[in-house]
Amino acid sequence: MSCDAMLLVDALREPATTRALDANDWTALIAMARAEQLIGTLAERLKSESVPPKVAEILAEARINADYQRRSALWEAECAARALSDYPGKVVLMKGTAYVAADLKAGEGRHIGDLDVLVAREDLPQVEALLLSKGGWEWVKEDAYDDAYYRDHMHELPPLIHKERDRMIDVHHTILPLTARPSPDAAGMLANAQLIDSNLTVRAEPVEARNRSESRPSTSSARTETLCVLSPTDMVIHCTAHMIADGDLAGGLRNLWDFHCLTTQFAESDPDFWPQLSARAARHQLLPAVQCAARLSLRLYGTTIPQTWGRKKLADAYFVRRLTARDGWGRPTRKVTRLAFYIRSHWLRMPPLMLARHLWTKWRKG
Amino acid sequence: MSGAEPLYRADTTDAMLVEPLDGLTLIYHRRSGVTHMVVEPVPQILAAMGEDALTLDQLLTRLSKDFDLGDAVEAKAVLAARIDELVDLGLVDKLDGQDA
Amino acid sequence: MHEFSAQVGPAAFRIGSQWRSPVDQLAALYADYPKPEIPDFSVRLEAVSMLRRFIRPSVMIEGDYMLPDAAPLPLAQALLAAEMGMNLQMALGWRRHLLLHASAVEKDGKALIMTGASGSGKSTLSALLGQSGWRFMGDEFVLLDLESGAAVPFPRLISLKNEAIAAMEAQADAARFGPLMEGTPKGNIRHLMPPVDAIARMAEPAKPALLLFPRYGHNWAVRDVAPGETFMRMTQASTNYVALGEAGFTAMTRFIKTTPARAIDYQSGAEAVSLAEGLWEQLA
Numbered sequence: 001m002s003c004d005a006m007l008l009v010d011a012l013r014e015p016a017t018t019r020a021l022d023a024n025d026w027t028a029l030i031a032m033a034r035a036e037q038l039i040g041t042l043a044e045r046l047k048s049e050s051v052p053p054k055v056a057e058i059l060a061e062a063r064i065n066a067d068y069q070r071r072s073a074l075w076e077a078e079c080a081a082r083a084l085s086d087y088p089g090k091v092v093l094m095k096g097t098a099y100v101a102a103d104l105k106a107g108e109g110r111h112i113g114d115l116d117v118l119v120a121r122e123d124l125p126q127v128e129a130l131l132l133s134k135g136g137w138e139w140v141k142e143d144a145y146d147d148a149y150y151r152d153h154m155h156e157l158p159p160l161i162h163k164e165r166d167r168m169i170d171v172h173h174t175i176l177p178l179t180a181r182p183s184p185d186a187a188g189m190l191a192n193a194q195l196i197d198s199n200l201t202v203r204a205e206p207v208e209a210r211n212r213s214e215s216r217p218s219t220s221s222a223r224t225e226t227l228c229v230l231s232p233t234d235m236v237i238h239c240t241a242h243m244i245a246d247g248d249l250a251g252g253l254r255n256l257w258d259f260h261c262l263t264t265q266f267a268e269s270d271p272d273f274w275p276q277l278s279a280r281a282a283r284h285q286l287l288p289a290v291q292c293a294a295r296l297s298l299r300l301y302g303t304t305i306p307q308t309w310g311r312k313k314l315a316d317a318y319f320v321r322r323l324t325a326r327d328g329w330g331r332p333t334r335k336v337t338r339l340a341f342y343i344r345s346h347w348l349r350m351p352p353l354m355l356a357r358h359l360w361t362k363w364r365k366g
Numbered sequence: 367m368s369g370a371e372p373l374y375r376a377d378t379t380d381a382m383l384v385e386p387l388d389g390l391t392l393i394y395h396r397r398s399g400v401t402h403m404v405v406e407p408v409p410q411i412l413a414a415m416g417e418d419a420l421t422l423d424q425l426l427t428r429l430s431k432d433f434d435l436g437d438a439v440e441a442k443a444v445l446a447a448r449i450d451e452l453v454d455l456g457l458v459d460k461l462d463g464q465d466a
Numbered sequence: 467m468h469e470f471s472a473q474v475g476p477a478a479f480r481i482g483s484q485w486r487s488p489v490d491q492l493a494a495l496y497a498d499y500p501k502p503e504i505p506d507f508s509v510r511l512e513a514v515s516m517l518r519r520f521i522r523p524s525v526m527i528e529g530d531y532m533l534p535d536a537a538p539l540p541l542a543q544a545l546l547a548a549e550m551g552m553n554l555q556m557a558l559g560w561r562r563h564l565l566l567h568a569s570a571v572e573k574d575g576k577a578l579i580m581t582g583a584s585g586s587g588k589s590t591l592s593a594l595l596g597q598s599g600w601r602f603m604g605d606e607f608v609l610l611d612l613e614s615g616a617a618v619p620f621p622r623l624i625s626l627k628n629e630a631i632a633a634m635e636a637q638a639d640a641a642r643f644g645p646l647m648e649g650t651p652k653g654n655i656r657h658l659m660p661p662v663d664a665i666a667r668m669a670e671p672a673k674p675a676l677l678l679f680p681r682y683g684h685n686w687a688v689r690d691v692a693p694g695e696t697f698m699r700m701t702q703a704s705t706n707y708v709a710l711g712e713a714g715f716t717a718m719t720r721f722i723k724t725t726p727a728r729a730i731d732y733q734s735g736a737e738a739v740s741l742a743e744g745l746w747e748q749l750a
Binding site: 388389394403 | 692693694697698701708711712715716719722723
């Protein structure tokens with residue numbers, strides 16, 4: 001039995017490997033899956049496996065929770081669409097909410113937190129005003145320094161929370177902070193964003209119940225016409241940016257699983273997908289990051305990636321160590337590696353002088 | 367804006383579970399997962415709408431078949447207010463004068 | 467890590483602790499409970515920092531489900547931390563039954579369920595009834611089966627607070643008590659093991675037959691509670707009603723429509739028992 005999250009990685013990549021697990025292994029696996037917010041995904045992957053009765057109960061419970069998160073996420077998106085019905089521009093759903101709205105494999109069993117949307121930078125004041133006045137959202141109280149930091153340097157508005165529903169919405173205008181080194185082309189992403197197809201109306205029923213609603217005509221009201229998702233290549237690039245170029249790899253196994261599901265599904269339906277992804281990533285200055293994600297995805301999840309991308313890099317082992325840094329109680333381990341990644345992630349976001357000032361102020365506030 | 371009057375349609379029939387209690391009605395709205403506690407005339411309005419897309423006037427006509435609505439102008443104002451609330455909650459869709 | 471595990475009703479817990487003493491206390495108090503193979507939840511008692519593991523030791527409650535701003539407790543209250551940790555896992559993670567913040571006792575296959583704010587007396591009342599001819603089912607959570615509506619036992623340690631401690635010390639066997647913890651966020655707390663038969667019969671459900679809203683510290687009174695008010699109060703008393711969606715709605719409405727509800731006010735434990743048994747006679 002491993003004492004790191006390779007136990008979880010193996011179970012996701014190859015569900016049949018769980019047949020060899022004993023009670024202690026299962027206990028560790030479940031704790032890790034919960035800590036990585038992958039228990040819903042694990043439940044999906046193990047749907048057809050025969051597991052011990054107690055595990056079956058736990059996984060069934062995870063599925064109920066995933067359904068709840070899906071329902072909440074789609075409703076939140078709909079409420080945002082209504083509040084923004086007078087806004088003529090595109091409102092692009094991102095991450096988990098996008099995956100379930102577009103019925104992608106990456107959305108099955110996925111943990112979904114806040115609502116993330118992308119809009120044009122020049123329209124931020126209008127969008128902000130509509131959410132506050134028509135939608136019932138309000139600012140999460142932050143102090144003045146963080147507020148300025150968000151507005152001037154980050155890629156999103158300061159967080160907004162809905163007064164009654166108690167859920168947050170993050171409004172982005174690009175996918176990486178303005179001060180970051182790779183500089184993706186946000187306008188290009190918005191231009192290529194596509195409406196959620198009328199065959200894939202925003203639905204809130206759990207996947208099993210979908211057949212019941214298939215015969216219903218799609219509603220033509222304005223609310224579902226505003227919402228978009230990123231194009232397939234951009235979706236993968238955003239997933240990568242979020243994980244490698246932006247994050248300190250926290251939530252890495254989950255983001256990497258998203259990468260695996262998205263690329264596998266898109267490549268299956270479009271033989272040109274990988275070359276297009278390559279070209280698009282280069283345009284957003286994220287080709288190295290996408291290639292890194294692809295190598296890690298192959299290594300951990302067995303993803304089929306272009307042959308020429310498969311050559312291992314020295315740093316990959318370091319990434320794997322960070323990604324699998326969990327013990328059998330779900331606790332983060334490998335503190336030195338984590339710290340290195342935290343500093344690295346801030347380094348990627350901010351020029352060095354700013355970084356020093358930011359870390360100093362953060363430290364002072366304790 | 368065109369002169370066409372807006373149409374209202376209740377969220378499709380199996381979208382809600384309705385449980386009358388003593389004096390009030392519970393409505394579970396499947397799509398949002400929200401449970402609403404409503405009183406007259408909301409359950410009656412939803413029942414009268416059925417699966418059809420109606421203008422306010424058409425809805426008023428339907429309701430007046432089974433209920434005494436009193437002064438027509440006042441009734442229409444009350445109905446408009448209730449319908450707006452239902453649209454806000456997501457239980458009723460507002461369609462801008464087009465066919466569904 | 468020192469480890470402890472126990473099965474309580476349908477839920478199994480494992481607790482990991484950096485210190486030995488809380489695990490020893492838990493092992494003693496849960497001695498009669500079955501040991502699970504695979505737990506449903508993991509709870510961890512962690513030190514605030516390396517130093518604080520030994521100097522003014524302070525316990526943080528962590529686990530599968532955590533509250534970000536929870537304040538740590540002193541090591542002397544680690545047992546309380548463990549119990550709070552288990553409550554938190556149930557409150558945030560359990561989706562297999564409709565979870566009600568309530569206490570319950572059973573007689574003739576039927577359940578008397580009591581719910582109310584902290585300090586209302588539901589916990590003490592269930593403990594008292596459990597000592598006088600009723601089977602104790604739980605003092606913190608009542609679990610309702612989503613298909614059948616049956617109440618399923620969840621007999622954890624009874625958490626007695628302040629005056630209730632003395633009241634129960636007079637009634638229950640001294641050997642079944644945990645340590646007295648003073649100066650906790652809720653005053654003085656002492657845990658009591660449920661009666662032997664409550665633990666032995668933890669897998670036996672009961673049909674809900676009476677719902678009471680007890681209110682300690684007021685003159686004797688009984689009031690009807692209308693279904694609408696009951697619904698409001700019960701959804702507020704449930705941490706997983708919303709997450710359960712349609713199944714939660716169905717289970718809650720079934721419960722409300724089939725279970726008579728009364729509010730009772732009383733000045734003493736004896737009054738409470740008398741009121742409860744009188745209403746049971748009448749309505750259950």
